[in-house]
Amino acid sequence: MKRIMLxxxxxxxxxxxxxxxxxxxxxxxxxxxxxxxLLQEETEVIGASRTDSGVHALCNVAVFDTNTNIPPDxxxxxxxxxxxxxxxxxxxxxxxxxxxxRHCDSRKTYEYRIYHAEFPMxxxxxxxxxxxxxxxVERMKEAARYxxxxxxxxxxCSTDSQAENTVRQMERAEVEKNGNLIVFRVAGxxxxxNMVRIMAGTLMEVGRGNLEPEDVKRILEAKNRSAAGxxxxxxxxxxxxxxxxxxxx
Amino acid sequence: MKRIMLxxxxxxxxxxxxxxxxxxxxxxxxxxxxxxxLLQEETEVIGASRTDSGVHALCNVAVFDTNTNIPPDxxxxxxxxxxxxxxxxxxxxxxxxxxxxRHCDSRKTYEYRIYHAEFPMxxxxxxxxxxxxxxxVERMKEAARYxxxxxxxxxxCSTDSQAENTVRQMERAEVEKNGNLIVFRVAGxxxxxNMVRIMAGTLMEVGRGNLEPEDVKRILEAKNRSAAGxxxxxxxxxxxxxxxxxxxx
Numbered sequence: 014m015k016r017i018m019l020x021x022x023x024x025x026x027x028x029x030x031x032x033x034x035x036x037x038x039x040x041x042x043x044x045x046x047x048x049x050x051l052l053q054e055e056t057e058v059i060g061a062s063r064t065d066s067g068v069h070a071l072c073n074v075a076v077f078d079t080n081t082n083i084p085p086d087x088x089x090x091x092x093x094x095x096x097x098x099x100x101x102x103x104x105x106x107x108x109x110x111x112x113x114x115r116h117c118d119s120r121k122t123y124e125y126r127i128y129h130a131e132f133p134m135x136x137x138x139x140x141x142x143x144x145x146x147x148x149x150v151e152r153m154k155e156a157a158r159y160x161x162x163x164x165x166x167x168x169x170c171s172t173d174s175q176a177e178n179t180v181r182q183m184e185r186a187e188v189e190k191n192g193n194l195i196v197f198r199v200a201g202x203x204x205x206x207n208m209v210r211i212m213a214g215t216l217m218e219v220g221r222g223n224l225e226p227e228d229v230k231r232i233l234e235a236k237n238r239s240a241a242g243x244x245x246x247x248x249x250x251x252x253x254x255x256x257x258x259x260x261x262x
Numbered sequence: 263m264k265r266i267m268l269x270x271x272x273x274x275x276x277x278x279x280x281x282x283x284x285x286x287x288x289x290x291x292x293x294x295x296x297x298x299x300l301l302q303e304e305t306e307v308i309g310a311s312r313t314d315s316g317v318h319a320l321c322n323v324a325v326f327d328t329n330t331n332i333p334p335d336x337x338x339x340x341x342x343x344x345x346x347x348x349x350x351x352x353x354x355x356x357x358x359x360x361x362x363x364r365h366c367d368s369r370k371t372y373e374y375r376i377y378h379a380e381f382p383m384x385x386x387x388x389x390x391x392x393x394x395x396x397x398x399v400e401r402m403k404e405a406a407r408y409x410x411x412x413x414x415x416x417x418x419c420s421t422d423s424q425a426e427n428t429v430r431q432m433e434r435a436e437v438e439k440n441g442n443l444i445v446f447r448v449a450g451x452x453x454x455x456n457m458v459r460i461m462a463g464t465l466m467e468v469g470r471g472n473l474e475p476e477d478v479k480r481i482l483e484a485k486n487r488s489a490a491g492x493x494x495x496x497x498x499x500x501x502x503x504x505x506x507x508x509x510x511x
Contacts, residue, residue: 024384069385089381099384132338135273135348136318136500140385251385 014078017085018108018262019044019058019092020255021073024099026139026248030066031073040064040100044075047095051088052081061114061255062121065207067247069140072103072255074114108262120184122200122254125213125245130193141194142249148195148220153188156219157197159229160186160212167236169212170205171244179205179236188216195220200254207244215242263327266334267357267511268293268307268341269504270322273348275388275497279315280322289313289349293324296344300337301330310363310504311370314456316496318389321352321504323363357511366511369433371449371503374462374494379442390443391498397444397469402437405468406446408478409435409461416485418461419454420493428454428485437465444469449503456493464491 021044029037033045041060048056061074083091089105096102128134128141129148137143160183167179185200197213215232218224224242232240270293278286282294290309297305310323332340338354345351377383377390378397386392409432416428434449446462464481467473473491481489 022381022384024387071383071385093381098382098387101382101384103381103383132271132342132352133347133350134320134352135271135350136320136389138273138347139388 014080014110015085016076016078016108016110016112017088017105018112018114019075019077019089019105020103021075022071022101022103023069023073024139025064025067025069027099028066030068031060031063040073041075043096043100047092048077048079051091051095052079052083054079054081059114061119062252064252065210065247065250068250068252069248070252073252074255076108076112076114078110112260112262114257117260118202118258120200120202120254120256120258121204121252122185122198123204123209124251124253125197125199125209126249126251127195127197127213127217128193129195134193137194139248140251142246144217146217146221148217149222150188150190150195150220152222152226153195153197153216153220155226156216156224156229157186157188157199159226159233160199164233165236166205166208166233168232168238168241169208169215170238171207171211172238174206176205181205181208186212198253209250210244210247211238211241213245213249217245218242263329263359264334265325265327265357265359265361266337266354267361267363268324268326268338268354269352270324271320271350271352272318272322273388274313274316274318276348277315279317280309280312289322290324292345292349296341297326297328300340300344301328301332303328303330308363310368311501313501314459314496314499317499317501318497319501322501323504323506325357325361325363327359361509361511363506366509367451367507369449369451369503369505369507370453370501371434371447372453372458373500373502374446374448374458375498375500376444376446376462376466377442378444383442386443388497389500391495393466395466395470397466398471399437399439399444399469401471401475402444402446402465402469404475405465405473405478406435406437406448408475408482409448413482414485415454415457415482417481417487417490418457418464419487420456420460421487423455425454430454430457435461447502459494459496459499460487460490460492462494462498466494467491
């Protein structure tokens with residue numbers, strides 16, 4: 014028995030998120046089905062980041078155990094031949110059988126993209142949230158700086174979350190404008206449920222003038238979800254990078 | 263009766279091209295249906311560029327005549343409310359009733375995008391042609407230069423075309439690499455049927471080493487479709503810009 018690690022990219026538009034659910038297709042359920050068919054073994058993946066419905070990823074990570082004779086690095090090709098066009102493996106390799114992607118130090122980088130224009134652009138609709146409102150990007154940049162560091166992010170956590178410890182460390186949080194796209198990029202050692210989308214929704218309120226940049230500090234201190242802005246729509250969010258720290262992976 | 267000009271953006275993935283066809287939904291047929299419903303008049307648009315099945319556009323142009331009282335600049339909003347998410351108007355205004363978008367000087371800019379990587383990336387699949395082959399981008403840059411200027415592009419025209427005059431003027435033809443994307447950008451005063459896709463297919467042959475950059479000169483001189491490379495897949499092509507020249511439009 015060996016453990017294989019997959020790097021998984023997907024367009025989340027047509028899925029009910031990562032995690033297997035009673036109703037609706039998920040990334041995990043498609044992977045399990047295609048792997049089980051390919052390997053002729055009942056296969057269940059363990060995912061690193063259980064992204065929400067409609068969220069995209071360039072590099073999520075999953076591991077599974079198998080007795081297959083297919084060389085580990087060839088599994089990516091064999092699996093891609095069975096996967097739909099909106100889920101594709103970016104690499105496969107053998108890892109230590111004790112490796113669990115959620116039980117080790119990691120750094121995740123997310124991007125939240127806003128397409129700002131007078132009219133929606135069809136070719137941007139799937140991977141950016143459209144908004145015709147004017148945003149003051151300089152204010153958003155200033156506000157994002159308050160996220161950097163170690164803080165209690167309870168105000169930026171969905172009330173549906175069961176997390177007991179809501180302290181998280183953000184290594185990077187910045188906003189940039191590229192043509193019609195406003196991109197919020199954040200990197201940290203773990204995130205709470207809906208955290209990036211609530212951060213993005215709050216930055217949008219700052220950009221619109223409904224909040225001041227320094228209000229982010231006040232919102233963090235409030236430790237209350239209702240102090241922050243709304244949860245921004247899922248389509249704008251993409252998991253860009255997943256790094257495992259203090260390991261050879 | 264007044265003539266209205268629409269700037270039309272679309273994701274061509276799910277359409278059989280611009281032009282109305284007996285079978286299959288087209289951009290034109292969706293526009294005609296939504297306009298007729300909105301205006302309560304039988305409405306038929308005249309398109310500027312009749313893009314192929316699967317090709318995208320950020321800024322195609324269409325005109326139509328109407329008696330509506332809706333202010334010309336508000337038509338974009340009213341029409342967008344009825345259009346699907348993959349077709350959206352980017353602007354509307356009144357033009358001279360004699361204005362015909364195919365009977366006036368114009369400059370069109372196209373991009374052909376190749377996503378080059380070991381594995382396909384789901385979030386790039388709709389707007390770039392995936393290829394795992396190695397491309398020598400410097401050779402492609404060199405080859406693209408031969409397109410610039412006024413040439414007989416018969417070799418780069420589909421044999422299905424009825425065009426009698428195959429001389430066209432290219433003002434710009436360049437290749438650049440942005441991460442995993444190789445982008446061929448070409449601007450000219452009119453293009454032949456499948457021309458950009460045959461140019462892109464030929465540049466890909468140069469990039470792979472199957473043709474030399476200077477072979478483009480020989481292919482132009484051959485004036486024979488079979489001398490050029492294959493027609494690159496439609497999904498990689500996007501009409502980026504449409505400029506009307508010698509007019510106030």
